[in-house]
Amino acid sequence: xxxxxxxxxxxxxxxxxxxxxxxxxxxxxxxxxxxxxxxxxxxxxxxxxxxxxxxxxxxxxxxxxxxxxxxxxxxxxxxxxxxxxxxxxxxxxxxxxxxxxxxxxxxxxxxxxxxxxxxxxxxxxxxxxxxxxxxxxxxxxxxxxxxxxxxxxxxxxxxxxxxxxxxxxxxxxxxxxxxxxxxxxxxxxxxxxxxxxxxxxxxxxxxxxxxxxxxxxxxxxxxxxxxxxxxxxxxxxxxxxxxxxxxxxxxxxxxxxxxxxxxxxxxxxxxxxxxxxxxxxxxxxxxxxxxxxxxxxxxxxxxxxxxxxxxxxxxxxxxxxxxxxxxxxxxxxxxxxxxxxxxxxxxxxxxxxxxxxxxxxxxxxxxxxxxxxxxxxxxxxxxxxxxxxxxxxxxxxxxxxxxxxxxxxxxxxxxxxxxxxxxxxxxxxxxxxxxxx
Numbered sequence: 001x002x003x004x005x006x007x008x009x010x011x012x013x014x015x016x017x018x019x020x021x022x023x024x025x026x027x028x029x030x031x032x033x034x035x036x037x038x039x040x041x042x043x044x045x046x047x048x049x050x051x052x053x054x055x056x057x058x059x060x061x062x063x064x065x066x067x068x069x070x071x072x073x074x075x076x077x078x079x080x081x082x083x084x085x086x087x088x089x090x091x092x093x094x095x096x097x098x099x100x101x102x103x104x105x106x107x108x109x110x111x112x113x114x115x116x117x118x119x120x121x122x123x124x125x126x127x128x129x130x131x132x133x134x135x136x137x138x139x140x141x142x143x144x145x146x147x148x149x150x151x152x153x154x155x156x157x158x159x160x161x162x163x164x165x166x167x168x169x170x171x172x173x174x175x176x177x178x179x180x181x182x183x184x185x186x187x188x189x190x191x192x193x194x195x196x197x198x199x200x201x202x203x204x205x206x207x208x209x210x211x212x213x214x215x216x217x218x219x220x221x222x223x224x225x226x227x228x229x230x231x232x233x234x235x236x237x238x239x240x241x242x243x244x245x246x247x248x249x250x251x252x253x254x255x256x257x258x259x260x261x262x263x264x265x266x267x268x269x270x271x272x273x274x275x276x277x278x279x280x281x282x283x284x285x286x287x288x289x290x291x292x293x294x295x296x297x298x299x300x301x302x303x304x305x306x307x308x309x310x311x312x313x314x315x316x317x318x319x320x321x322x323x324x325x326x327x328x329x330x331x332x333x334x335x336x337x338x339x340x341x342x343x344x345x346x347x348x349x350x351x352x353x354x355x356x357x358x359x360x361x362x363x364x365x366x367x368x369x370x371x372x373x374x375x376x377x378x379x380x381x382x383x384x385x386x387x388x389x390x391x392x393x394x395x396x397x398x399x400x401x402x403x404x405x406x407x408x409x410x411x412x413x414x415x416x417x418x419x420x421x422x423x424x425x426x427x428x429x430x431x432x433x434x435x436x437x
Contacts, residue, residue, distance in 0.1 A: 041171050047365060047431065049171075053164045054427030061160040061426060062419045064088065066138035068152040072127030072145045075186035078103040081125050085155065085180050092163050094178075101193030107178040109165050117174040119436050120200070120208040120390075121429055122383065123158035124151045124184035133413040148415040150213030153399065153422065155180060157211060160426025165433060172434045177205060181382075187235065187344050189382030200389055207354050209432060210383045210394040211425055215407050217398030219418035222366065222428065224359040224395045225374040230348035231280065231308035232315055233380035234341055238263065238326055242335035244292070244299035253297045254334045257290045260301040263329050263337065264288070267305075270321050275314065282308040282378045283318075308378045310347045319343075348384035351391035358393045358432050365431045366424065397425045 041049070073081050082103040089096045089107050096107035103125065132139055132146040140146045162178050179199055183190030200208075217223055240263065242254030264285055275281040285305035292298035307322070309315050323339045330337035362371045374396060383394050400407070401418035408416045 043364075043435075046168075046171060046434065049168060050164055050365075050427050050430050050434075053167060054160065054423045054430070057160055057163055057426070058420075058423040061156050061163075061422050064159060065152050065156040065417075065419065065422060068155055069147050070138045070141050072140050072142055072147045072152070073125075074129060074145055075126040075183040075190070076102055078125045078182045081155075082180070082182070085125075085159065088159050089162065092159075092166055094162055094166050096178075100199065101182065101190055101195075101197045103182040104190060104194045104197075104199070105178075105180040106194075106199060107162060107180070109162065109169055109176045109178070111169045111172040111174055111176070113173045114175045117436070118177055118203050118205045119174065119433050120177040120179055120205040120386075121158055121161060121433055122179040122181055122208060122210045122386065123154035124190070125155060125180055125182045126151060126185050126190070128185055128411060130411070130413050134416055136416070146413065146415075148412060149185065149410050150399065150415070150417060151184070153213050153397070153417050153425065154211060156422055157397070157425035157429055160422065161429035161433065164426065164430040168430070168434065174436075176433050179208075184382050187342055189345055189385065191382040191385040195385060195389065200386065205390055207351075207436060208386050208390055208392045209354075209358065209429070210381075210386075210392070211397050211429060212381070212394065213399045213410070213417055213421070214396035215400055215409050215415065215417075217372065217396060218400045218402070219398050219421040220366070220424055221370045221372060221398040222362050222395055222424070223372045223374040223398070224350070224355055224362070224393070225376065226350050226352050226355045228310050228347055229350050229374070229376060229394060230381050230384065231282070231310055231376075231378045232312070232347045232384070233344040234307045234315070234319070235344060236283075236285070236303075236305040236307055236322060237340040237342065238303040238305075239338040239340075240301040240303065240330055240335060241338070242297075242299065242333075244297050247292075247295040247297050250297070255297055256299065256301040256335060257292070257297060259330050259333045259335045259337075260288065260290065260303055262333065263326050264303065266325050266329055267322065270318055270325065274318070274321055275309070276311070279309055279311045279314050280376060280378065281314070281318070282306070283322075307341075308380065310376070312346070345380050345382045345384045346388055348381050348392075348394055349387050350393050350395075351387070354391045355393040355395070357436070358395060361432050361435050362395075362428060365428055397421055397428075
């Protein structure tokens with residue numbers, strides 16, 4: 001008897017030794033590895049190879065992470081970081097092009113039939129202006145600079161994945177493009193600069209993946225969210241102007257501090273009374289500089305904040321609303337307000353098919369119990385630019401250690417990562433890249 005399994009209307013003949021009906025589940029089919037996955041090794045054998053290589057390289061890659069963590073560099077200044085990555089790529093025998101969009105690097109691993117398709121993997125490189133408080137052997141050696149957002153882990157995982165993929169390059173078809181991107185933490189973002197210099201061209205990748213640490217998720221687990229995942233972000237700069245003077249003679253002044261206070265309170269109406277209820281929106285002010293004294297009213301007050309949302313039409317309207325509110329209140333109190341809105345990254349959208357494929361692959365590689373669903377986040381990422389140009393998936397890598405008494409959160413002076421997550425992260429990136437449909 002010959003049975004047929006139809007996938008995308010392409011029948012595949014399967015020989016059976018009995019006259020009974022042969023039924024194959026999609027899971028069984030994926031394990032047979034007959035149709036879409038363009039690798040040359042049975043799936044379970046390939047998975048085992050990747051697990052073994054990830055385990056073999058894990059100690060070395062932990063040392064790579066510790067070096068990167070100890071030598072952080074700020075946005076647009078990642079020269080030594082880039083040099084370190086290039087040296088590693090040369091050691092692994094992987095070709096690359098550097099100085100892309102600043103300090104960015106594009107490396108290429110060609111499998112069989114490299115023209116068939118291209119898949120991109122991305123990691124960011126820059127650190128934050130934070131003084132590290134962790135007392136560890138790999139504590140930052142650069143005063144006031146720290147890898148507090150996990151970019152050291154991201155680079156390490158991509159380097160580890162590159163090492164695995166290069167060793168297994170005869171096991172898959174197509175080309176894998178490795179993107180080491182600078183300046184994620186600073187507007188206008190390194191993604192945009194690399195896009196302008198052709199990172200998504202010649203040829204256009206079919207898909208791009210990004211992996212980011214998540215300190216609230218246990219090491220060994222990963223998380224996915226389809227659709228809109230992370231918010232757009234804009235920086236809001238207000239300068240309130242009035243007439244300074246002695247605090248004991250308010251009748252002679254135009255009180256900028258009072259005007260600024262009213263503006264901050266009134267701005268909450270932009271969200272509570274103007275935002276469409278179905279669109280998540282945040283407007284927060286985190287910096288207010290009124291450089292007077294106990295008895296001096298300053299001539300100006302500076303207010304800095306951030307605006308986040310998930311809809312471009314509403315985003316534009318909100319910008320207009322911010323200007324109207326600030327100007328109106330300042331004028332009504334005898335002063336004025338200059339408004340500058342530095343438009344930043346768009347919202348990040350995870351392609352449905354690409355993300356579901358990656359989620360399924362993660363379940364195969366790590367076990368379904370180690371794959372979780374994520375909620376939308378109001379944080380932002382310049383990976384969003386890629387996601388608006390080609391199908392993309394931006395997922396999370398758990399780095400929480402069971403020994404932590406409290407979360408070592410992102411953008412804090414105590415951020416850290418359970419280094420067992422590196423083996424997971426580099427192996428999973430390699431697995432996803434090699435098994436794209």
